[in-house]
Amino acid sequence: MPPTSRRFSDYERDDGNYLPPMNAREWLAYLQKYQPDTSLLLAHETDLHEATRRGLQIDWEVEDAIELLMLVFPLFGLVLAHLETWWALLLDALDQAQKLRNSATQIKILTQLGESYVVFGKQAAAQNAFVLALERARERRWQEMMLAAYIGLVRAQTYHLNHEFNVNLSHQLAALADAVRDEKLRALAHQTLATVYGVVEDWPLALGHGQTAYFYWQHQKDHLGMAQTAFLIAVIYRKMRRFDLATFFFDRSQESFAQTNYTRQYGLNAYEEGVACLQTNDYEAAEQWFQMALQEFNQLSSPYDLAMSHHGLGLALTGLRHSENARQHLKQAIFLWQQLNNQYEQANAYQAMAYLEGLEGHRETALAFIERAERECRKLPPAVKKCERLQKHIEETRREILANEFGLH
Numbered sequence: 001m002p003p004t005s006r007r008f009s010d011y012e013r014d015d016g017n018y019l020p021p022m023n024a025r026e027w028l029a030y031l032q033k034y035q036p037d038t039s040l041l042l043a044h045e046t047d048l049h050e051a052t053r054r055g056l057q058i059d060w061e062v063e064d065a066i067e068l069l070m071l072v073f074p075l076f077g078l079v080l081a082h083l084e085t086w087w088a089l090l091l092d093a094l095d096q097a098q099k100l101r102n103s104a105t106q107i108k109i110l111t112q113l114g115e116s117y118v119v120f121g122k123q124a125a126a127q128n129a130f131v132l133a134l135e136r137a138r139e140r141r142w143q144e145m146m147l148a149a150y151i152g153l154v155r156a157q158t159y160h161l162n163h164e165f166n167v168n169l170s171h172q173l174a175a176l177a178d179a180v181r182d183e184k185l186r187a188l189a190h191q192t193l194a195t196v197y198g199v200v201e202d203w204p205l206a207l208g209h210g211q212t213a214y215f216y217w218q219h220q221k222d223h224l225g226m227a228q229t230a231f232l233i234a235v236i237y238r239k240m241r242r243f244d245l246a247t248f249f250f251d252r253s254q255e256s257f258a259q260t261n262y263t264r265q266y267g268l269n270a271y272e273e274g275v276a277c278l279q280t281n282d283y284e285a286a287e288q289w290f291q292m293a294l295q296e297f298n299q300l301s302s303p304y305d306l307a308m309s310h311h312g313l314g315l316a317l318t319g320l321r322h323s324e325n326a327r328q329h330l331k332q333a334i335f336l337w338q339q340l341n342n343q344y345e346q347a348n349a350y351q352a353m354a355y356l357e358g359l360e361g362h363r364e365t366a367l368a369f370i371e372r373a374e375r376e377c378r379k380l381p382p383a384v385k386k387c388e389r390l391q392k393h394i395e396e397t398r399r400e401i402l403a404n405e406f407g408l409h
Contacts, residue, residue: 019044024055024065031071038261041075048072049085056092066093066105073112079224080263081300083116090116107133107145114152121303121340123160130156147176147185151192158196159304162343167383170196174209184225187216191229198236201386206236227256227265235272267296267305274312283319290316307336311349318356326356344384347376351394358401366401370394 019040022030027048030036041048048068055065069089077086090113097105110133117126130152137145150173157165170193177189194210197203210233217225234249250272257265274289290313297305311333317326330353337345354369373394380387 019047021047022051024051024061024068027051028064028068028071031068038075041072042261045076045082048076049089052089053092056089056096062096063100063102063105066097066109069093070108070112075261077112077116078119079261081119081302083120087116103136103140104142104145107136107142107149110136111145111148111152114149114156118152118156118159119302119304121159123156123341126156127153143176144180144182144185147173147180147182147189150176151185151189154192154196158192158199160341161199161345161380161384162341163379163381165200165381165384167200167381183216183220184222187213187220187222187225187229189213190216191225191232194229194232194236198232198239200384201239201389203236203240207233210236223256223259224262227253227260227262230256231265231268231272238272238276263300264297264302264305267293267300267309270296271305271309271312274316278312278315278319281319283316286316287313287320303336303340304342307333307340307342307345310336311345311352314349314356315352318352318359321359323356323360327353330356343376343379344387344390347373347380347390347394350376351390351397354394354401355397358397358404361404363401363404367398370398370401 019030052065052069052072055061055068058065069086073086073090076082077090090109094106094109094113097109110129114126114129114133117123117129130149134146134149134153137143137149150169154169154173157169173189174193177186177193180186190209190213194206194208194213197206197209210229214226214229214233217229230249230253234246234253237243237246237249254269270289270293274286274293277283277286277289290309294306294309294313297309310329314326314328314330314333317323317329320326330349334346334349334353337349350369350373354366354373357363357366357369374391377387377391377394
């Protein structure tokens with residue numbers, strides 16, 4: 001028999017952070033009743049982890065431990081990127097849910113696993129988790145669960161932009177987005193669609209879904225959702241060179257991020273500042289911003305963030321004619337893009353390396369990188385519209401190498 005739960009009146013605390021030891025069931029009841037702020041959860045991450053770990057091993061407490069894990073994993077695993085610490089618990093929870101034959105819980109765990117695999121750069125594992133979740137949700141006609149799985153699948157192919165990109169997944173996600181009652185899922189679906197259409201540079205669709213997502217997050221007073229979506233809209237406007245609107249939404253994102261503990265925000269902000277400096281050929285400032293981004297992302301677990309930071313730093317250093325340092329960062333970017341199987345960014349990095357080698361007068365090496373860039377670019381489907389622009393960029397670089405006359409890129 002389970003022990004008698006302690007009374008919450010026993011949990012009075014003097015400093016606003018300390019709580020006495022609790023098991024998974026007690027933690028779950030406490031969080032559901034009091035909905036404490038994030039600072040308390042951060043102060044008790046070790047306690048929550050241990051309570052969840054123990055609960056998953058106790059028959060009468062396992063369901064509470066799984067529910068507790070579903071409550072806290074988004075914060076610790078995805079917002080704070082403590083993936084390696086919490087991953088094992090997700091796998092244990094999935095094993096227990098399978099033993100209990102609890103399909104709904106299995107689907108929830110699979111979508112969380114898939115999301116964490118996306119962040120960690122494991123495309124195949126992410127896709128398998130989301131496909132399995134989708135299949136189980138379809139069997140039971142659970143639209144909310146289907147939508148969650150589609151969100152995961154679309155996010156995965158956005159991170160890993162390659163020949164497997166399937167625009168039909170985005171269409172299916174859009175068709176389901178407003179067919180469910182869960183407003184948070186709706187918001188996340190539209191935010192995901194804004195992301196993917198932004199990545200392939202279909203600006204009207206990206207902005208439409210972004211504005212819809214922002215409306216839903218605002219209605220829910222979800223500061224993290226508002227911050228991420230406003231930041232996404234700012235990036236889209238920056239790419240469109242609508243700098244006034246980009247600045248407006250960037251400021252809105254900062255106001256909302258200030259209300260959260262989202263660890264990734266500092267690196268993202270620094271990275272975007274670096275990109276803005278690249279666009280004005282202010283390479284010294286760009287280098288400083290990308291160095292800051294790299295420093296921030298080195299503390300997290302996302303190879304995608306590291307890849308884009310090394311890539312940006314390589315471009316800035318090329319502009320400064322610090323060729324050897326630029327070469328090292330571009331090589332690291334290429335390695336990480338290969339690990340992520342992101343063929344678009346591989347092509348981009350190969351083009352950057354070709355330009356650098358051409359500047360240094362290494363014509364044969366430069367042309368070899370151009371060939372690699374073209375090869376990767378050709379693998380991408382027509383739905384990735386920005387490939388046309390990249391192909392023109394590659395052709396321009398080839399002409400510059402052959403003529404030994406280089407302009408600013």
